[in-house]
Amino acid sequence: MDYGLTEQQQEIVNIARQIAQKKMRPVREHYDKTEEFPWPIIEEFKRADLLGAYLPEAYGGLDGGVFELVLVGEELSRVCAGIGLSVATSALCAIPILYYGTPEQRKRWLPDLASGKKLGAFTITEPGAGSDATSTKATAKLDGDHYVLNGVKNFCSTGKAAELYVVFASTNPGRGARGISAFVVEKGTPGFSFGKKEEKMGIRASWTYELVFENCRIPKDNLLYKEGYGLFVAQSTFDSSRPGIGAQAIGIAQGALDETMSYVRQRKQFGVPVASFQAIQHMLADAATSIEAGRSLLYATTRAMDKDNKPAIDKAIAENKIVYDVMKELDTRRWTKESGMCKVFCSDAAMKVTVDCVQMCGGIGYMRDFPVEKYMRDAKITQIYEGTNQIQRNEIGMMLIKEAASHAKELAAA
Ligand SMILES: Cc1cc2nc3c(=O)[nH]c(=O)nc-3n(C[C@H](O)[C@H](O)[C@H](O)COP(=O)(O)OP(=O)(O)OC[C@H]3O[C@@H](n4cnc5c(N)ncnc54)[C@H](O)[C@@H]3O)c2cc1C
Numbered sequence: 001m002d003y004g005l006t007e008q009q010q011e012i013v014n015i016a017r018q019i020a021q022k023k024m025r026p027v028r029e030h031y032d033k034t035e036e037f038p039w040p041i042i043e044e045f046k047r048a049d050l051l052g053a054y055l056p057e058a059y060g061g062l063d064g065g066v067f068e069l070v071l072v073g074e075e076l077s078r079v080c081a082g083i084g085l086s087v088a089t090s091a092l093c094a095i096p097i098l099y100y101g102t103p104e105q106r107k108r109w110l111p112d113l114a115s116g117k118k119l120g121a122f123t124i125t126e127p128g129a130g131s132d133a134t135s136t137k138a139t140a141k142l143d144g145d146h147y148v149l150n151g152v153k154n155f156c157s158t159g160k161a162a163e164l165y166v167v168f169a170s171t172n173p174g175r176g177a178r179g180i181s182a183f184v185v186e187k188g189t190p191g192f193s194f195g196k197k198e199e200k201m202g203i204r205a206s207w208t209y210e211l212v213f214e215n216c217r218i219p220k221d222n223l224l225y226k227e228g229y230g231l232f233v234a235q236s237t238f239d240s241s242r243p244g245i246g247a248q249a250i251g252i253a254q255g256a257l258d259e260t261m262s263y264v265r266q267r268k269q270f271g272v273p274v275a276s277f278q279a280i281q282h283m284l285a286d287a288a289t290s291i292e293a294g295r296s297l298l299y300a301t302t303r304a305m306d307k308d309n310k311p312a313i314d315k316a317i318a319e320n321k322i323v324y325d326v327m328k329e330l331d332t333r334r335w336t337k338e339s340g341m342c343k344v345f346c347s348d349a350a351m352k353v354t355v356d357c358v359q360m361c362g363g364i365g366y367m368r369d370f371p372v373e374k375y376m377r378d379a380k381i382t383q384i385y386e387g388t389n390q391i392q393r394n395e396i397g398m399m400l401i402k403e404a405a406s407h408a409k410e411l412a413a414a
Contacts, residue, residue: 016075019044028080031205037161038083052114059110065306070247077251081378082205089158093120093166096237099323100225118163123153134177138169145220149213159209160194163187171227180230184222191216202377242339246298246346249382253291253353256375260357283356290349301338337399340392347382354379
């Protein structure tokens, strides 16, 4: 389908596709098997200047938005979602800095994330605080010009390969959810070390690490926005990043369908290609339909989101203000419901499509030396991270009820 991309957006897609097909495809099996970090591919991305496609030009980006992030994520995941995630976590670090950082903080950290000089990561999950981030146990205590961080974070994507981390810790444990704050922590800060490296079902080229903070002193200036705003920073970051998980899912589903399509056209049983059986054609049709539906939702949502957020970002940069403050000034809306819908729909579609693709390929689909089973393993994570699909449905449901209540109030007042 023609989605009416601008020349620059099409160019971004073309470059990402070229790197994915020419550089990632030949090595994806290697990284999946060895769980090494895909440094050579990161270098390709740095050379292509694509790591900051979604960031303003003022910080070395291509002046795109969430839509550009989605376009790149989809292309990479179409070949290897694990390698794609190693590129994408920098956005999870950059988005909260862009929205909640002071102009000085933006200047200090965003250019290195845009150029790929430094990779970024985002770490809110703890062993006892997954879906319920309000149970965060990590603490950050103000001591003179520094915060002293203590605690353990787990399941941090890009883990040890990153240089900059957005970390969530409680500055006021007595205040529960309202006591959590967000910080930027630089690798190499004394007291910051790495624990267990996870071995995973899928996205095995992505490193997943435990992070340990023991009396880790970080400058006071590394606080993002204000004390107590951490959960808000995390939630609004997810509003912008969850479509990225949707894009990962649609890329995975499309990649699995591409491989399956070429297999079922050449595999013969009963003297004919298996693609000629109606049972297979119906599965192909369902897969292609849900991919296109997911892509349409994703593109429409992120375009609308960028249209809404971009003026606030540009104004904040021009007037040397914090983006979030300008968003409040301009009364920019939250995108929690729609970004959750993108994640839920696309990830559920990817899971179903990849299971069906394995089925359509028969026994070979189950084998490690055929790429389709990897897509199925990779698809599963898109239903889990950045808030499980159960949590997304809770949030979407809550939003719908709120909207209905305010609509009813408006009607009553009219
Ligand atoms: C490979 C990988 C990479 C990750 N990368 C990162 C990262 O970079 N940074 C980071 O901070 N985190 C990361 N995570 C963590 C991820 O976001 C969490 O695993 C996820 O949010 C779920 O939390 P949990 O694992 O503790 O599950 P739990 O919260 O223990 O949930 C267990 C089950 O209970 C369900 N459940 C829980 N509460 C409710 C409820 N209220 N209503 C209905 N169902 C509920 C869940 O949906 C799930 O099915 C990563 C995880 C993985 C596996």
